[in-house]
Amino acid sequence: MEKASPFQATWSWRAFIACHLLALVLLLLWLWAPTRAAIDLFDYSLFHALNAPLATNDTWRDIFAVASTRPFDALVGLLLLGLLIRGDWIFKATQVRAASFGLIATMLVLVVVRVLYAKLAHHMDWQHDSISTFAPDAVHLAQYFPSWNGTFHEIKDQSARSFPGDHASVLLAWALFLTLFARTALQWVVIWGLALLLMLPRLVAGAHWGQDDYIGGVQMALVALAWSCFTPFVAWASGGLIRLTDPLFDLLAKIPLLNRLSVVSA
Template sequence: MTSNCPELLRTQAAWRLPALLWLHLCALLLLASWLWPTGRGLWDLLDKQAFHLLNGSLDLHPVWAGFWAITSVRTFDLLAAGLMLLLILRKDWLFSQGERFHALFTFIGLLGALLILRVLFARLVEAYDWQHSSPSLMIDGSLRLSEQFPWLAEHMDLKDASKRSFPGDHASVLMLWGAFLALFARGGKLALILLLTLFLMLPRLVAGAHWLSDDLVGGVILTLLAFAWGYCTPFAELFASSMLRLANPILKRLPSWV
């Protein structure tokens, strides 16, 4: 199977130093805004207001709370991951027959970069004591979905709290996916990708598993760095090309409707 990827998808296995430096600068400035006392005060205020708005809405109606409880279980995460992969692999939605597996392996390469950076960033977080608990564990009067829906908490691993909520790992994966597909989408498809990314980030925020800054600071920093090292260096392209060579015998045997 030959790849007919557009120039944007075929990342050229080259270093893109200006973009690499800009992404690192943006990540550094974002972190500085969170560490700077005045900026931290604004982030803390935004965190509390967002939490009270989102988590407080769970008291509006049992059906509303039930919806967010269902979207906060691990099974829903698997369904969301399946949808994310489907939008990459669906023929001629964003990528043609010859492009879609290249796109899939490129995205997996980006996820690999994200995983490596997450491990390194976690050490930095621990070293400088930036870690904190979820708002559901720190704010009195929080509405806990695990208490409202104990069956889901017991049997389906409902996520509404964590003692280590920074950074937002779940959000960083979603934002990396959204940023990657946004390179190729236009018009309604771009709007759909952005809205889907935002929607899939909301359950953890509504349930109180993460502060808003866990996502908009920690998650965005990881996304920027993963995009920098995955897409602005040879890493993702070399990974995708290697995987395509290995998978080519299997891909050639796939039925035409796949």
């Protein structure tokens, strides 16, 4: 019979250590003055290339105004979840439920990492304002849509604490998690194409520097992945959640349409 869980309740020490070492290397490169200067210069160039078209291109401006709101973040969450629970894409249909709970466990670890890292960044004075507050030629999306301010779809184009990039860390953790089980080049392209594309809105609007994502976001995702997927935790948490929710899924399996979903029928 096909194994119902894609996880193994063992320590993967090499991968565990590699994730922490890579996160540490990224941090040291960011803290070292010569590489930090190069990173800052690259980020200014990246921001100008992405942000400047907002002033002249109405379509570019409208797309990223919508993509920089909380409701769009919710739609992104549904998209990522939909790809995860699609049976026989990354995971076999019989493994989708276990995989879904495994990702939830990984995201819970990410929340803990995010809180601890934010406290460390504050204590070490690593925090900084958004790049949109530094760049003199920054185009602020909120100025083009003033009626959106103070509403549930307020545009996020600046922050007083933009490091590390928590939005990017979620996308990167999702991408890394699925990459562990991807089997084809096409799956890799879809996973990482989506992750990078969905990271763009915050970068275009200037809510984050690039380094908030490819330094801070990557670090948090790597550490979260290490403590969830390369330890017994994800197998333990996934199995426990499956047992806990079995009665609920037994009820859902009796509902038409819902019972066609792999995450329910399995």
